[in-house]
Amino acid sequence: MIKVLIIDDEPMQRQGIVRLTPWSDFGAEVIGAAGSGMEGILLAREHRPDVLIVDIKMPGLSGLEVIARLREELEAEYIILSGYGEFEYAQQAISLGVCAYLLKPLDDEDLASAMRLAAEHIMERRLHLQAAKGAEINGTHLDLPEEEPVRGYLLHAVRHMEEHMAEPITVREVANELGLSVSYLHKLFARCGTSFSAYLTDCRLRRAGQMLREGDEKIYAVAAACGYQDTRYFSKIFQKHMGVKPTEYRHRKNL
The missing domain is CATH 3.40.50.2300 (Response regulator)
Structure with a gap:
């Protein structure tokens, strides 16, 4: 709001x-x-x-x-x-x-x-709340620690999330992809001042906003491309974080 x-x-x-x-x-x-x-x-x-x-x-x-x-x-x-x-x-x-x-x-x-x-x-x-800080990975931003291999793990995790955004991603799936425990992956995101789920939501809504600004796909298609099969739920999440419904956001950018 x-x-x-x-x-x-x-x-x-x-x-x-x-x-x-x-x-x-x-x-x-x-x-x-x-x-x-x-x-x-x-x-x-x-x-x-x-x-x-x-x-x-x-x-x-x-x-x-x-x-x-x-x-x-x-x-x-x-x-x-x-x-x-x-x-x-x-x-x-x-x-x-x-x-x-x-x-x-x-x-x-x-x-x-x-x-x-x-x-x-x-x-x-x-x-673009995080656009001024952090690392950029396919348009997504995250404050990354300097030390390795922590930075490498997080980069790998974020790339996986970006590439499989339309799929039902889980923290266990990403942890397995990295060869880490779920609890350790949670700790890595916590070190960046966020959580796995919050960052995944941010990635998805950032992609949704870009699609709404630059294309004319139906709302259900935007939702599906960003990992939300339930269009009503997608609209609810989008409005909660952005202050307006996806249809209103698209209308405003066309004014």
């Missing part, structure tokens, strides 16, 4: 955004609504939102000051709300990397478009 925080000093606008926006359409929920920049910063630090909708001009801290303070602490998408007379702030907002710059009075469809764009960026980040 995508967590949204709203920061706006105008009560009617703030409450209208909370109540009238169809958050479930974006796989999102509002986790807080602040009436000032400082309150917004405190809520953001507490709840770690994925999207912040921020009024650009508020008493005390402005929306731009809020974003400047938080962008080094949060990996989030920012949607700015601005009055017609505040275009001079647009360039600074762009330099801060805001996702969208919306004019007041706020149009519902403009906000919906901004949320769809923000959701797409968030999905991409979640799919």
Whole structure:
């Protein structure tokens, strides 16, 4: 689920955004609504939102000051709300990397478009969560210990998982392939800060996301190619980890 925080000093606008926006359409929920920049910063630090909708001009801290303070602490998408007379702030907002710059009075469809764009960026980040660290094996990433033969065992295990992803892979099968005990293989993955099952799920969902982005296969075909024979279960797992259903994810990338 995508967590949204709203920061706006105008009560009617703030409450209208909370109540009238169809958050479930974006796989999102509002986790807080602040009436000032400082309150917004405190809520953001507490709840770690994925999207912040921020009024650009508020008493005390402005929306731009809020974003400047938080962008080094949060990996989030920012949607700015601005009055017609505040275009001079647009360039600074762009330099801060805001996702969208919306004019007041706020149009519902403009906000919906901004949320769809923000959701797409968030999905991409979640799919590539480990992309900045670890070893890359066929597009999959894992923090590997430096010593041998531990590194070699893990590389072999991951390659086997990638090559046989469509099959019902078990930890015992992979352990046998490596000539290891099941308990020792579990310990190797634990040393990387994950588990065998969690990493296998990550591999499968990463492949599923790639197929949904780059192809037009039916959802059941994507599920089967990633090792899920039950399409309903695949959709449930995908939504749990990605915040949206596979059909919604594909729809968003085509917008």
